[in-house]
Amino acid sequence: MATLMVNIAQIKIARPPDMLCALGLGSCVGVVLYDEDLKIAGMLHVLLPTPDGTGIGGQDTMTKFADPGILKLQEAVLQAGARKSRLKAKMAGGAAVLTASASGSVGIGQRNGEECLRMLAKMQIPIMGKDLGGTCGRSLYFDPGNNILRVKKLIGGESQL
Amino acid sequence: MGTNNNKMDAMQQDIFREIANIGAGHASSALSMMLECPVEQDIPEVQLVPLGDMMDLLGGAERVVVGVAMQVSGDMSGYLLAIMDAPEAQHVIEVMRGQPLEKPPEGAMFSEMDESALKEAVNIMGGSYLTAICQMTGLEMFLTSPYASMDMLGAILSIALVQAGQSGDYVLYIKSGLFDAAKQFAGDLLLIPSEESSRTMLQSLGCM
Numbered sequence: 001m002a003t004l005m006v007n008i009a010q011i012k013i014a015r016p017p018d019m020l021c022a023l024g025l026g027s028c029v030g031v032v033l034y035d036e037d038l039k040i041a042g043m044l045h046v047l048l049p050t051p052d053g054t055g056i057g058g059q060d061t062m063t064k065f066a067d068p069g070i071l072k073l074q075e076a077v078l079q080a081g082a083r084k085s086r087l088k089a090k091m092a093g094g095a096a097v098l099t100a101s102a103s104g105s106v107g108i109g110q111r112n113g114e115e116c117l118r119m120l121a122k123m124q125i126p127i128m129g130k131d132l133g134g135t136c137g138r139s140l141y142f143d144p145g146n147n148i149l150r151v152k153k154l155i156g157g158e159s160q161l
Numbered sequence: 162m163g164t165n166n167n168k169m170d171a172m173q174q175d176i177f178r179e180i181a182n183i184g185a186g187h188a189s190s191a192l193s194m195m196l197e198c199p200v201e202q203d204i205p206e207v208q209l210v211p212l213g214d215m216m217d218l219l220g221g222a223e224r225v226v227v228g229v230a231m232q233v234s235g236d237m238s239g240y241l242l243a244i245m246d247a248p249e250a251q252h253v254i255e256v257m258r259g260q261p262l263e264k265p266p267e268g269a270m271f272s273e274m275d276e277s278a279l280k281e282a283v284n285i286m287g288g289s290y291l292t293a294i295c296q297m298t299g300l301e302m303f304l305t306s307p308y309a310s311m312d313m314l315g316a317i318l319s320i321a322l323v324q325a326g327q328s329g330d331y332v333l334y335i336k337s338g339l340f341d342a343a344k345q346f347a348g349d350l351l352l353i354p355s356e357e358s359s360r361t362m363l364q365s366l367g368c369m
Contacts, residue, residue, distance in 0.1 A: 007213030008322060009330070024222030024315020027323060047212065047319075047326045061330040064212065097316045098230050098308040108323050137316025139223055154225060154312055155268055 003141075006030065006043045009064035011073050013042045013080045016145035022093075023139045027109035029066065029093035029116050029132070030140040033073055033125065034147055035082035041144035042077040044069050046093075048108070049115035066115035074123065089120050090149040090161050092131040092140055109133065129161030169209050169333075176368055177335050177359075181205030181352065183297055184290035185337030188350055191289040195282055196256050196341060203338035212322055215332055219244070219349075222315030227270065229283040229309045230320055233291065236300040236365075237358040240321045241291065243283045245348030247311065252345050254278050270311035280307040290350060298365035321353040328356045 001017040008028065014020045020043040022030040034041035047064040063069045078084060094113030113132035120127055131138070131151050141150040149161040169177075185202045193200040208218060216222035227250035229243045245253075247270075251262055254275045263272035271279065284307050291302055310317060325332035333354060340347040354362060 007216075008326075009213055024216060024224075024313035026312070026316030026319030028315075028319055045213075047322060052327055061212075064326050064330070095316065097312050098228070098310050098320055135310075137312040139313065 006045045008045050008047050009061045009069075011042055011044050011063055011069075011076050013040065013076055014142075014144050015040055016143070018144070020142040020144070021140065025093040025138045025140065026095055026097040027093070027112060029091055029109075029112045031066075031070055031073060031089060031091045031116055031120075032142045032149060033070075033077050033082075033087050033089050034142075034144060035077065035086045036088065036147050037086055038082055039144050040077060040080050040082045041142060041147070042073050042080070043140075043142060044073040046070075046112055046116060049111045066112060067119050070116065070119040070123065074125075087125050088147075089125045089127045090129040090142070090147075091116055091127065092138055092149065092151045092161065094132040095134050095136055095138065097135060097137055131159065131161060169207070172368060173363060174207050176363060176366055177207040177333075178205050180294055180297065180362065181207065181335045181337050183293045184352070185339065185350055187289040187293040188286045188337070189339050191285050192282070192339060192346075193341075195285065196253070196346060198341050198343060200339055200341050200346070203340070206336040207333075208336075209331055209333045212326055212330060212332055215318065215322065215334065216315050219318070219336075220314060222313060224314040225311070226314050226317060227279070227309065227311045228314075228317035229280055229307045230317070231284070231287050231307045232305040233302055233352075233354070233358075234305070235302040237302050237354060237361055238324075239352065239354035239358050240324065241287045241304065242317070242321065242351045242353070243286065243348055244314070244317065244351060245346075249346050249348055250279055250311075253282050257282050270309075276309055280309050283307050283309075286350065290352075298362060300361065300365050321351075324355055325353065331356075333359050
């Protein structure tokens with residue numbers, strides 16, 4: 001069994017017994033798309049909601065954005081063999097860790113979460129579980145064998161989605 | 162260096178290292194006065210890395226740390242962060258307040274007064290660091306008041322990565338390790354300038 005680490009702006013695909021894992025998410029959001037029949041899952045580690053339109057570079061890694069990152073994630077799981085009609089989503093993250101902190105990132109966690117929800121709604125993918133917001137960082141572990149997303153927090157312990 | 166250029170040349174790296182040396186030199190003097198013991202600094206580390214690689218280079222995204230962050234504004238924008246392990250933060254607080262740690266309220270890392278002492282220590286340290294850089298570069302910069310949290314390193318640093326991610330796929334960080342001889346304190350000061358500001362710094366010193 002391997003644990004695939006999904007770093008910022010990355011997409012990874014896993015099948016049982018492998019696991020998908022994103023560690024130490026603050027304002028970032030981890031989004032999982034999975035096909036429960038075929039047991040194929042993909043995870044995206046979102047850093048920002050959307051490109052800000054200033055066009056200052058950084059367009060190489062479009063997967064750091066919720067939009068279009070989640071489209072890329074869908075492409076990747078479909079390419080791995082998943083069926084579009086069966087795709088479901090789970091997600092967690094989007095906290096405000098250093099609360100009320102510096103203007104540029106006020107509410108960036110919240111905006112990340114909202115943009116992910118908006119994208120998934122637009123793509124008509126049902127959201128089976130979510131744990132967004134708060135002020136505490138999270139680590140995520142997704143098992144494509146049972147489709148459980150484990151969410152670990154420093155304060156408040158562990159929960160399952 | 163720039164968005165599409167993920168490399169720093171040796172001279173640019175040296176300049177950032179020198180900036181860090183001078184900043185951290187002043188910060189360590191300030192800390193030394195607060196802790197009432199000599200404080201030294203490691204050789205600064207200057208790295209320009211892909212956004213996703215920064216956590217591993219700083220001890221892993223899940224490393225539990227106490228982070229105090231201040232935003233830099235003025236001629237330069239970015240973040241100045243102090244990252245330390247919990248016992249080290251505790252040591253700073255106890256020396257600053259001259260009394261043992263108070264019992265924190267449920268769910269909090271420190272009592273309000275203890276947290277405030279820690280933020281004050283970092284504020285003074287960060288202020289010395291930045292003032293030294295201002296004098297060296299002739300740039301005018303300000304610090305916001307500090308915010309503190311105990312959490313996973315990844316969660317603490319995401320604030321700076323959000324800034325870096327808005328303009329590029331790489332992040333520049335300038336790290337200075339500070340420690341006292343008795344090894345009761347060790348912590349890192351991280352300066353993470355925005356991409357534009359890293360160029361401003363180089364230009365102010367006649368490079369680029």
